[in-house]
Amino acid sequence: xxxxxxxxxxxxxxxxxxxxxxxxxxxxxxxxxxxxxxxxxxxxxxxxxxxxxxxxxxxxxxxxxxxxxxxxxxxxxxxxxxxxxxxxxxxxxxxxxxxxxxxxxxxxxxxxxxxxxxxxxxxxxxxxxxxxxxxxxxxxxxxxxxxxxxxxxxxxxxxxxxxxxxxxxxxxxxxxxxxxxxxxxxxxxxxxxxxxxxxxxxxxxxxxxxxxxxxxxxxxxxxxxxxxxxxxxxxxxxxxxxxxxxxxxxxxxxxxxxxxxxxxxxxxxxxxxxxxxxxxxxxxxxxxxxxxxxxxxxxxxxxxxxxxxxxxxxxxxxxxxxxxxxxxxxxxxxxxxxxxxxxxxxxxxxxxxxxxxxxxxxxxxxxxxxxxxxxxxxxxxxxxxxxxxxxxxxxxxxxxxxxxxxxxxxxxxxxxxxxxxxxxxxxxxxxxxxxxxxxxxxxxxxxxxxxxxxxxxxxxxxxxxxxxxxxxxxxxxxxxxxxxxxxxxxxxxxxxxxxxxxxxxxxxxxxxxxxxxxxxxx
Amino acid sequence: xxxxxxxxxxxxxxxxxxxxxxxxxxxxxxxxxxxxxxxxxxxxxxxxxxxxxxxxxxxxxxxxxxxxxxxxxxxxxxxxxxxxxxxxxxxxxxxxxxxxxxxxxxxxxxxxxxxxxxxxxxxxxxxxxxxxxxxxxxxxxxxxxxxxxxxxxxxxxxxxxxxxxxxxxxxxxxxxxxxxxxxxxxxxxxxxxxxxxxxxxxxxxxxxxxxxxxxxxxxxxxxxxxxx
Numbered sequence: 001x002x003x004x005x006x007x008x009x010x011x012x013x014x015x016x017x018x019x020x021x022x023x024x025x026x027x028x029x030x031x032x033x034x035x036x037x038x039x040x041x042x043x044x045x046x047x048x049x050x051x052x053x054x055x056x057x058x059x060x061x062x063x064x065x066x067x068x069x070x071x072x073x074x075x076x077x078x079x080x081x082x083x084x085x086x087x088x089x090x091x092x093x094x095x096x097x098x099x100x101x102x103x104x105x106x107x108x109x110x111x112x113x114x115x116x117x118x119x120x121x122x123x124x125x126x127x128x129x130x131x132x133x134x135x136x137x138x139x140x141x142x143x144x145x146x147x148x149x150x151x152x153x154x155x156x157x158x159x160x161x162x163x164x165x166x167x168x169x170x171x172x173x174x175x176x177x178x179x180x181x182x183x184x185x186x187x188x189x190x191x192x193x194x195x196x197x198x199x200x201x202x203x204x205x206x207x208x209x210x211x212x213x214x215x216x217x218x219x220x221x222x223x224x225x226x227x228x229x230x231x232x233x234x235x236x237x238x239x240x241x242x243x244x245x246x247x248x249x250x251x252x253x254x255x256x257x258x259x260x261x262x263x264x265x266x267x268x269x270x271x272x273x274x275x276x277x278x279x280x281x282x283x284x285x286x287x288x289x290x291x292x293x294x295x296x297x298x299x300x301x302x303x304x305x306x307x308x309x310x311x312x313x314x315x316x317x318x319x320x321x322x323x324x325x326x327x328x329x330x331x332x333x334x335x336x337x338x339x340x341x342x343x344x345x346x347x348x349x350x351x352x353x354x355x356x357x358x359x360x361x362x363x364x365x366x367x368x369x370x371x372x373x374x375x376x377x378x379x380x381x382x383x384x385x386x387x388x389x390x391x392x393x394x395x396x397x398x399x400x401x402x403x404x405x406x407x408x409x410x411x412x413x414x415x416x417x418x419x420x421x422x423x424x425x426x427x428x429x430x431x432x433x434x435x436x437x438x439x440x441x442x443x444x445x446x447x448x449x450x451x452x453x454x455x456x457x458x459x460x461x462x463x464x465x466x467x468x469x470x471x472x473x474x475x476x477x478x479x480x481x482x483x484x485x486x487x488x489x490x491x492x493x494x495x496x497x498x499x500x501x502x503x504x505x506x507x508x509x510x511x512x513x514x515x516x517x518x519x520x521x522x
Numbered sequence: 523x524x525x526x527x528x529x530x531x532x533x534x535x536x537x538x539x540x541x542x543x544x545x546x547x548x549x550x551x552x553x554x555x556x557x558x559x560x561x562x563x564x565x566x567x568x569x570x571x572x573x574x575x576x577x578x579x580x581x582x583x584x585x586x587x588x589x590x591x592x593x594x595x596x597x598x599x600x601x602x603x604x605x606x607x608x609x610x611x612x613x614x615x616x617x618x619x620x621x622x623x624x625x626x627x628x629x630x631x632x633x634x635x636x637x638x639x640x641x642x643x644x645x646x647x648x649x650x651x652x653x654x655x656x657x658x659x660x661x662x663x664x665x666x667x668x669x670x671x672x673x674x675x676x677x678x679x680x681x682x683x684x685x686x687x688x689x690x691x692x693x694x695x696x697x698x699x700x701x702x703x704x705x706x707x708x709x710x711x712x713x714x715x716x717x718x719x720x721x722x723x724x725x726x727x728x729x730x731x732x733x734x735x736x737x738x739x740x741x742x743x744x745x746x747x748x749x750x
Contacts, residue, residue: 308555480556483598485564487650491555496652498660499557507553 058084059091066098072403075102079409093125097132104135106400108393109143110420111413117154130164137170141242144386146420151178165196173201180208203229203246210253223257226250230273241277248274252286259289264296272501279314279497281376287500288320300330305503312495319373319439321351321446328453335511337461344454347446355447364436371432373439380431383424390421465512478506561650563662563697565594565732570705572728576609578721581616581628582635584609588726592645600645602668607639607724633685633715634678636722641689643670662697674713685715687722695730703730 062077078099085092100115112135119125119132136154139145155171156178163171176191192205210225229250235243255270271290276283287306294303307327310320328343354369364370375384394417401410480488489499569591576584588607594600620626649665667690674687691709698704704727711722 304553305555305557482648483596485561485597486558487561489557489559489651491557496557496654499559502557502559504556504558505553506556 055080055084059095062095063098066102069105071102071105072400075099075106076404076407076409078102079404079412080407083407090125093119093122093128097128100132100135107396108413109139109145110390110393111416113139113145113150114416117149120154123160126161129160130167133160133163133167133171137167140170144382144389146386146424147382166199169195169199169201173205176205177208180212185212197232198234200234200240200243200246203232203234203243203250206232207246207249207253210250214253214257219257219261223254226254226257230254238275244275244277248277248282252282255289255293259293262296264293268293268297276497276500279312281318281381284310284315284318284320285377287315288323288326290501291323291326295326295330300334301504301507304330304505304507306501308491308503308505309495309500312500314495317372318376319369321347321443324350325446325449325453328450328457332453332457332460334507334509335460336507337457340457341454344450344457347450351443351447354443358440358444364440365432367440370436370439370443373442374432374435378431378435380428380435383428383431387421387424387428390417390424393417394421478508480506561597563664563700563703564597565592565600567733568592568594568600568730569733570728570730572705572707572726574607574707574724574726576611576636576722576724578723579635580614582611582613584611584636584724586610586724586726588728590728597650598647600647600666602641602643602645602670605639605641605643605670605672607726609636609638611635611637633683633713633720634676636674636711636713637677637682638675639672639687639711639724640674641670641672641687643668643689643691664695664697666693666695667691668693668707668709674711676713676715683715685713687711687713701732703732704728705730 058077058081062074062081065071065074065077078095081095082092082099085095096115097119100112100119103109103112103115116132116136116139119128120136123129136150140150151174155174157175160171172191172194176188176195179185179188179191188208192209195202195205206225206229210222210229213219213222213225227250230247232247234240235247238244251270251273255267255274258267258270268290271286271293274286287309291303291306294300294306303326307323307330310316310318310323324343324347328340328347331337331340331343351369354367357367358370364374375381394414397410397413397417404410404413489496491499491503570589572586572588572590574586574588576586586607586609588605590602590605592600592602617628620628645666645668647664647666651663653661653663655661669690671686671688673684675682675684677683689709689711691707693705693707695703695705707724707726707728709724709726711724712719713722
């Protein structure tokens, strides 16, 4: 986290510095940067060192090291080969591929992606292409990576010829997805039609179509598409997390749509169908949305239980100011005025400082809560993760610099990472501008809601009620049975992952019921 | 006039007092929070096979093989209709040693070696819970208590006699699957073969096969009073 804050600070500083530079100086700097960038490309590397001699044993020795799982030594050998060999050498692309494999083994995912990309892009040895694509597909599912490089530069607009079914599904999905993004719907459909129906990418393709239908305000069509995802034959056993994630997305989309239609029960059924496959922000948001749905259904105890789950250590770091508002509203509805006031106080103590900073117009990247809120979801969350991963990988290079100094592999990798960090940071700043504005606005709106709630609770506390006309509510007392098909685990400061969606607050309404009106006095 | 003012003042105060009474002292009256989950494992007809040991008698040790059938009325009550155990006894050699070294034979107060036990018991299952195994997975378990009685056969020099025995016991069950669980039982038998009953302890490990899972059971609803 400290590193991230440091990054934010650095970015802020860079922003400031760039803003103060005169245009001519900025242009000169841009020219220098472009020159540097050109120098650091693979082609430039190879051209610059053509005079080095190629030791014929280098490749074989590196291969031996690779199979002995000595990846650092193998990487050194393969890189020496790539630097010195002619690109027409039949082992040249194999060396690039094995170099990527070594980087993957060392945890240098970005470097690995770069070399898999090179192998797949040049495609001069067709036998390596499926292997390189297979590795990229796996990385795309499991690790943060440069999406522009792999999806846009490599897959989109490329023709790969015959590919194994699993890879073809991936390629067709990505190409269709980008066609949809660019509004080439017919082309997108042509790609999606080629994705096999038993592939998780088929679910993803349907999801893209569903979202597009939503965008075009065709809600019924969108619902039907999302419904077909959740009932698809793919991964009926629920063992593939990737497929489950696609189904979860569909359930969530349906639930949100039904929520907007005020179909609370149906929405809740869809929310309940979302499987807990991790403890991510999406899961925290799911809890909050479920709590709102339960609130609309009048199930205050369940709603409070779901809000309670948001206090679990895995979720408490997420920026969800709405949770405080809902907690306060429910306590107020149940005439628990002191806890309602306490919710307001808790909100103020949690967000008081960031709110003060917002009013003092402190740059948003310097307001920790807002930054956290802005970077916890969507493409900026993935980019933030990528930046973190890149920084960690730079540390791995530092560990091996003495091994690689001889062939200057460490220098080459540092340049590669520096460029990527710079580019990703630039894109991050663009995303952050939009996301942080939204996050700051959400905080200000929540504060307004809390102030209003505070005022209303105050009114309720001192609301006059004639004693002879009032009686306590006839709500049934809560019972904990000793023999039940349900198990009751009392919460004792320890959160269990499997319990997060099943908490209930044992709280009764303390509102008076006016005898004459028969309603609840609030 | 003073009375009127007093009534007016009272009318202002009374409703406020009424509201004040409804206010909780939240420091001591914090709501309890429960995780309420459907029982993941429920039992119906349970058939068990087990291997055990009778370790108490110094003159022999019993290697026990047992089988039982239990009907589970609910998640709290069950009736172990029949539990039959056969003990293959292994002489510890103590009797011979006493005879050889000291020329004495023990007086057989226990009335012989246990060879057969048949009991019927009531089972209560008040404890159900889960363990975290290596922080990787959950293991569900249930602890139960048994009380019952039935015939027991004691054998001495090839002749066996049946007596009445009362037993109490405790056991723990770990679920492996909905239809299969492992259980560990400790049972104490009080054998009424003399004016002063004798005691036998049995440890048993068993495998249980459950037929008619809870999923197929009709909901029993919620019974019992409040612990609140």
